[in-house]
Amino acid sequence: MNIRRHLMKIKWAKTIGTGMLVAAMVAVLSACGQSKSTDNASGQSGQAEKEPTVLSFMTTWSETDPFTGVYYKNAMAFQEANPDIKLDIETIPYNDYPVKLSTTAAAGKLPDLILMIDGSATFQQIARSGALMPIDDMMGHWKEDFLPSSKIQEYNVDGKQYGIPGEISYTTVIYYNKKILRDAGYTEFPKTYEAFKAMVKDLKSKKITPISYGNKVGTVVQASLLSPVNERISGSGLYEEIKSGKQKFTDPEFMSALKEVKELSDLGAFNVDLNSIDNVQATNLFLSGNSAMYVDGSWGAKQISKDKSPDFELGFAMFPEFEGGKGSLSTTIGSTNQGVSLSAKLDDAKKAAAEKFLQFMYSKESYQNIMRDGNMVPANVEAPADVNPLFKEMINEFAGVKEVIPPFNIVMPANVTTVAKNGLQGLTTPGGSAPEAVAEELQKELGQ
Structure with missing residues (x-):
């Protein structure tokens, strides 16, 4: 029996007099003899479910x-x-x-x-x-x-x-082969950029490819190399200052980053075919032991962990600090x-x-x-x-x-990132573009 409906009937009966109350009570008592299924149906009709x-x-x-x-x-x-x-x-x-x-x-x-x-x-x-x-x-x-x-x-x-x-998604994770670095005399990853660069020179002298890169699409070097170098040298606000006209691509701070990229290339830091292979191919070079390091985004960790051999000793490092730079290890690109x-x-x-x-x-x-x-x-x-x-x-x-700041290819207009793609591929090709030429082309494309 639906008690709520029963109480509602009693309340209604008091308003219409004793005679009707008796009649109502009889009706209620008769209803008590009905099946539970009838009562349940009656209750559901009185309490319509709210639509989601x-x-x-x-x-x-x-x-x-x-x-x-x-x-x-x-x-x-x-x-x-x-x-x-x-x-x-x-x-x-x-x-x-x-x-x-x-x-x-x-x-x-x-x-x-x-x-x-x-x-x-x-x-x-x-x-x-x-x-x-x-x-x-x-x-x-x-x-x-x-x-x-x-x-x-x-x-x-x-x-x-x-x-x-x-x-x-952190765009710059340095994945490294612990065994290769250990055998070369490095028990921990360098904390400063100068020490990192010295390690690159040392690895190259020992006939080891320091870093494998897959820059075929052209945005990888922008996001995972140029951007962290810019941040470590100039701090986190450089790109907005360039876009607003407060600084230029041809000014010393951005030029310094281009020169560092060029110097790494001239040192032989990268695989010679970095601009003609993609991330998958570069990952394979690293996992097969043909390079000491591989630079890519944090998203690469999942696949690398799956594809590496059981005895492959994988390490992770952030891009190191520049001594005297305005950047910090508490900031990264992503x-x-x-x-x-x-x-x-x-x-x-x-x-x-x-x-x-x-x-x-x-x-x-x-x-x-x-x-x-x-x-x-x-x-x-x-x-x-x-x-x-x-x-x-x-x-x-x-x-x-x-703090996480976006990379060059996210912050800058598409036409500028296209010029940067071509410029950085030239910069990392032996005998290719000069930093000054790349900066001038970028400034021209920005239209300031």
Whole structure:
């Protein structure tokens, strides 16, 4: 018997007199003899279930994608834990996503939730158009000691936060063969650039290729060599100063970095075919023992750990400091990615649901899942016990990083990075471009 309905009937009966009360009581008592199934059906009709809040979500995440599968699984865990919220997911192939994002935004048809793969110029343009909702009023969920603002700044536009990144990709990790370095007399990796350069010279004199590089696409040297050299010499603000006109590519600070790249090339630091092979081929050179070091992003660790032989002794190092330079080991080059932005058109109910989604997706537990998948994260989260030991070693190497700044090829306009691609490939080719010529071409292309 439905007690709630029974009490409602008694209350109603008191308002219409004793005679009706008796009749109502008889009716109620008769109803008590009915089957439980009838009562249950009656109760359900009086308590209609609340419809879930539906959030449309455009993303590249998919269960089978080796790069984003962990995010999809985290999203499904959110869905299971929050049955009052439904995710209506539209999955776009990664290579098609930039065009889809741009055209959808231009048409004014952005969904409720939008994956912003990184803090690119497209993301910034959409944010400045007013199509996205700032989440500054939600940021109290993430304390500074858990999620430092210096590590999420790529999703901040003009002082407003429009998303939280899921991971950090450090563009400069020096992977090294511990045995080769040990046999050459180095029991620890050099702490300064001068000591690093001396080691390069020494390795070359011993007929060992110091560093394998795969710069066929042209952006690898920009991101993993030019950018850290610039930071270690000039600090973190050089590229913005060049873009604003306060400095030039032809000024001494940027020129110093180009000269260092040229000097490394002239020392024979790299494989001679670095500009004609890709990362996969360069990795194979390193893992086969044909170079002492390999420079690439943190994303390479997962595959290197899988492909290396059991007896291969793998080490990780940050790019060393320049003595007297303005840079610091507490800063490194990288980009943050896998952030979710909100449509500016969300009503209060959808905004509340979206806030719960962000809290879940960028929680300690979710970040630890991302780490288990072999990715670095912007949050100060302890690596779970079941993380790959080699990956944990790399995490420890970068534990002191306080600030992440984007590389040259992310900060600069596309036309400038194209000129840099050609210039740096010339700079690292024997008898190729001179640093002064590369700087002049870059300044000309920037149009200042």
